[in-house]
Amino acid sequence: MRWSKAFIPTLRDDPTDAEAVSHKLLIRAAFIRQLMAGVYTLLPLAYRSRRKIQQIIEEEIDAIGGQEFLFPSLHPAEIWRKTGRLDIMGDEMFRLFDRKSGEIVLGMTHEEIFTTIATEITSYKQLPQIWYQIHTKFRDEPRPKSGLLRVREFTMKDSYSFDIDQDGLDKAFDAHYAAYRRIFARIGLDAVPVEASSGAMGGSGSVEFMVRSAAGEDLVAHCPNCDYAANVERADTQIAAASDDAGPDAPEQFATPGVRTIEDLVNFEGGAAADRQIKTLVFVLDGEPTLILMRGDHSLQEQKLQDHTGAIEIRAAHSEEILDLLGADAGSLGAVGVQDVPIVADQALRGRTNMTTGANENDSHLRGVSVDRDIDVSTWGSLREVQAGEPCIECGEPIDIFRAIECGHIFKLGTKYSEPLGAMVLDENGKSRALYMGSYGIGLERNLAAVVETHHDDKGIAWPVPVAPYEAVVTVLKLDDDTLAAADSVYDGLKSAGIDVIIDDRKERPGVKFNDAELIGIPYRITVGPRGLAEGVVEVNDRALGDTDTLPLSDVVAIVIAKVESKRT
C-alpha cells in the first residue's frame, strides 16, 4: 500500500470527553468513527487488525476440531420464546416486525439458532461436534460506553459444542479453555481465566478471560498467593466465626431519632458496631418484594442474589414500595416479625445473636435480635461482595481486586437449550438423550480495544506484530528519484516476502511521517533518506522498544523479514 493513496485521515485533536484511552487513540489514529451510540465504523486500519484477530481465532478453533458456519442475524422471535429467553433478554434484544407483522429479533447470541441445526444430529456416532461462526451480534446495551469496549453492534466468535454426556462436555470445555489461552497469548493479551457467573446464559459453570485494565468494567478478586481468581459477581467469601453473647430473651425496641444509616447507628449512643447490625434491603424479584438481609458491614452483590434466587428481573424497591410493605422508610427497616414476605439472608448472619436492626418504625431500632429465633428466613445464600484484603477462600491469604476487561467467556450449558428445542440423539443403547452443550464467545472489537489499552504510550498505539494493521512502514524522507528508488526496493522486497508493509510516500515533512507512524503504531519503521543512502545505510526503528538500528541498505530487507517473522505467532 502507498500511504499517499490510503484513506488514513489522521486527526490531531483529542475528543473532548475523557474516555477509555483506547477510544481516544483509535479515533485519533483513524481506526474508528462513531455512527451512533454504541455503533462504530471500522476504517481500513481497524479492519486489517480485526481480520488478523479473526484469523488467529479461526486457526485455534479449527485446531480443536471446530467447523465454521454462517448463521443469520435475523431470527424468528418464536425460537427465543421456546427457551424462555425472549423475556429474559428483555430490552437488551433488538426487536422488529416484517411486512407480515411477523415478530423478528436481531441475534444477540446464537445458542437457539445453532441448536436448530443440531437437531439434525441424530446419533451418538456423529458426536462430538464443535461448531462456530464469526459474525455480528446486536445488543441494545442500556449504556454503551468506552468506545469499542461496550457497544451495541459487534463481531463475535461464538462456538458451540455438542456431546452425548457431561464427560464429553467437559472435554470440549477444556479444549476451548486451552484454545482461548493460546488465542489471547497470540493476540498479545495477558488474559487471566477466572470463575464467573453464568448469568442469562444459564448452565453449570463458566470461566471468563480477563485482561487487567483501568478501562475494564468488571472486578476480579485474585489471590497473589495461590492464584485463585474469580469475578466479584461470583467470588466466594469466607465466613468468619462469630462469638456473640446470647443477649436478652427477646428483642428490645429503642428510640434512635435521626438514625438512617449503618454508620449513624455505629456512632449512636447505645447503637451497635457495623458487624453486629443486620442491614435490611428490599428488592423486587420478578415483581415480588423480597427482604435481603446482610451483615451491616457487608455489601450485597446483586448478581449473586440473582444467581441464588433465579430471578430474571431484579431491582431495588422504590421508597413508596418500601413504606407500603413495611410501614417505615429505608433506614429503619428490619425483618423481625415479618411473615408474608420472602426473606433471603446472607450466610454470614447464620446463628448470629444479640444483633441490632431496624424496627420497621421510623426512628426506632431493635437490639438483642437472635437471627434464628426472631427472623423467619426463607433461604440462605452467599450474597455478599468480596472485599480487597479479606482472606482468600482457598488459602486464607489476603486477596486483591483489580479492574479488568472481559475478553472471552466460556460456558457449560448442559441440556438447557437442547431439551426445550428437542435436540436429541440416540445413544449406543438406542435411548434418546438430550445433547450436552457448551458455548464459547470472544468479542473481536473488544479484544482489539483491549490490545490498545495494554499496548500504548504517550506517542500512540504500539501494536504487537500479530495484530498490527501493517507490520512495517517504509518512511521516505525525500521524494527524489534516488531516495524513492531505494525505498521502493525495500518496500518491494518486504512485500514480496509476505510482509504487511506500507510505504509512506506522502509529500510531508519527516516529523509528520514519524509521528503518524508512531501514533498508528506500526511495529517497524524503515527510514530511507538521502543522508543515510550516501553512506549506503537506512534506519530500522522498533516502535515498542523505541530502538533505532542503522543497517546497510543491502541487508535491511532480510533483517526486517527476520524480525517480523520472529514476532508472528
Place this chain on the structure above:
RNA sequence: CGGGACGUAGCGCAGCUUGGUAGCGCGCAUCGUUCGGGACGAUGAGGUCGCCGGUUCAAAUCCGGCCGUCCCGACCA
C-alpha cells in the same frame, strides 16, 4: 430508569447573558519558500447554527416541544 451537560464548517471550539443576519484553531485547495522529529507566508473553498413550532420588524441567541450524543448513578436502606 433517575440526575447533569452538550448539539454552530471535515475535526476541536467561541459567539447566546444584553436578539441586528456567523467567527477562531486545525484540516482542505492553489502558489511560493522550506523540509531528518508535528514549517511559514499569501490567496481561497467550505455552515439547513440538531429538528419543529412560538415570541419579535428581526432568532444561533429568548420560550415550548421533540430528536441526538456524552457523563454520573443504577445498590448499601
